[in-house]
Amino acid sequence: MNIFELVTMALRTIMSKPMRTLLTMLGVIIGVGSVITLVSIGQGTTAQIEKQYESLGTNLLVVNLLGNGRATQLDYDTIMELEILPEIESIAPTVTKSGSNVKYDRTSESFNVLGTNDRYFSLMKTEIESGREIVEGDVEFRSQVAVLGNTAAETLFGRMDPVGQDINIDGIVFTVVGKLKAKGSSLGGTSPDSSVIIPIETARRTFKLGQIRTTYLEAPEIDQLTAAQNTITQFLTAKFKSSNGFRIMNQDELMNARKEASSSLTNQMISVALISLLVGGIGIMNIMLVTVSERTREIGIRKSIGAQRRHILTQFLMEATVISGLGGLLGLLLGIAASLAWPMINPSQPTELSLEIGLYALLFSVLVGVIFGLYPANKASRLKPIDALRFD
Structure with missing residues (x-):
């Protein structure tokens, strides 16, 4: 089977139980959406800091007596x-x-x-x-x-x-x-x-x-x-x-200090969001193991009529990848919507969307599906036809 047929089969299978699929994707959706939103807030804050300091000129010093x-x-x-x-x-x-x-x-x-x-x-x-x-x-x-x-x-x-x-x-x-x-x-x-x-x-x-x-x-x-x-x-x-007993800072030093503080906080929050992605990956692995158990007889029938181990492996791995990829896409849309809505909720906090970060987050979500789908897919491919056909 070519890649198009594999994707079509995977979509047909996971859409047969839409609620379970949506709940499985939830961790990935939240993770990707959170990453995009937090990065856009962080970049918006950085741009705001640069704008504020540029408005003051570049020839200022601040002396603090300690x-x-x-x-x-x-x-x-x-x-x-x-x-x-x-x-x-x-x-x-x-x-x-x-x-x-x-x-x-x-x-x-x-x-x-x-x-x-x-x-x-x-x-x-x-x-x-x-x-x-x-x-x-x-x-x-x-x-x-x-x-x-x-x-x-x-x-x-x-x-x-x-x-x-x-x-x-x-x-x-x-x-x-x-x-x-x-x-x-x-x-x-x-x-x-x-x-x-x-x-x-x-x-x-x-x-x-x-x-x-x-x-x-x-x-x-x-x-x-x-x-x-x-x-x-x-x-x-x-x-x-x-x-x-004193500290002297110029405009660039103050701006860089504030940008570093903002970046550090944003990175910490992104780390928490990435943990949500990993939890979503564990959810995908869990549901794929359940799917393998539910479809044991199907696997046995396919193997008995000539399906090879790599065919079964590819089929289940593709299903896990499609689930995480769809979750990543929904998370991307959620993150974009949240980033656009955030300044309306908090006018003092601008956001700045990054297409590059969105693409990386989407690719990472697909990678999560591949990594966490590998074990269930491998388990399905190793089933012996005779044992699978006997499964009730």
């Missing part, structure tokens, strides 16, 4: 003195108070309070929707003013313009002077959208936030980024008498 105590502290004025260097365009030190209770009228929510200066907005490429940004005078005079991220503003005020309104942050009254347009995740992972931004010295003194932990710096051009990083490294090493 140590505790006065020996590893920098005050605001000392940090800002570095702006006189030609390789540094602007500097935005920040302090953060997580989970602050922000209240307007009867609405109360928890947001991050970010203390920074006027340079932060240009460094993060944020845009004002209404009002103004924090200005240098706000920092100098420790004004109790606030700029609301888009999410924070809409949560507290809805469609109302918040500019000029007073909000209460952990019992302290601030006047809203601006509202930002939606931005998304920023450098270092903190989103301005869900933040309340206030002058840095106001934040430090009002909420007793202590030392500055994170500082953003911008070089005039991308080709000056290395010089700026070397200058900051030398300055902090001399200041702290050690290179262990």
Whole structure:
């Protein structure tokens, strides 16, 4: 028999019991569908990360101070003195108070309070929707003013313009002077959208936030980024008498770190999905062993009229392969549908389909059928005609 006849016979046989066939394919369907969906989510996340970082430019540095105590502290004025260097365009030190209770009228929510200066907005490429940004005078005079991220503003005020309104942050009254347009995740992972931004010295003194932990710096051009990083490294090493109290990361390093974290999580989830495929393979082997037992007399009759061992082996192996292949095809369609539907369920999480991964998953499902169908097919082919005909 040729391959077409074998496939036709296999389809006719497995379709005679559709429910059992569908249940047998279920593990393969779930496995392939999960792999495609998870890979599309992972690739969508990677593309989103690249887009976010590209929107910030490529000439940014992030300095994180790691140590505790006065020996590893920098005050605001000392940090800002570095702006006189030609390789540094602007500097935005920040302090953060997580989970602050922000209240307007009867609405109360928890947001991050970010203390920074006027340079932060240009460094993060944020845009004002209404009002103004924090200005240098706000920092100098420790004004109790606030700029609301888009999410924070809409949560507290809805469609109302918040500019000029007073909000209460952990019992302290601030006047809203601006509202930002939606931005998304920023450098270092903190989103301005869900933040309340206030002058840095106001934040430090009002909420007793202590030392500055994170500082953003911008070089005039991308080709000056290395010089700026070397200058900051030398300055902090001399200041702290050690290179262990701080960490400096550039745009590429931060992007790669986030991509690696996302890729690692995706790979772990794919591994779990592949286990589902293997479980599906075991299910196929189990049902094929049952099929061999049910069709023992058929095997005996075929052998008695001249069918050779390889014919029986090929027939049952083809049935297992067709079951897993159909399961893989249904899983492929399920994965594509889930990948397209996922952004509708979770708009903040894009997906990106990969035809190559889909093809690999389909071929792997067929391979699972071949591997796990080999033992039942071999068992069927080794049956002796006389014993098979006696089987009741």
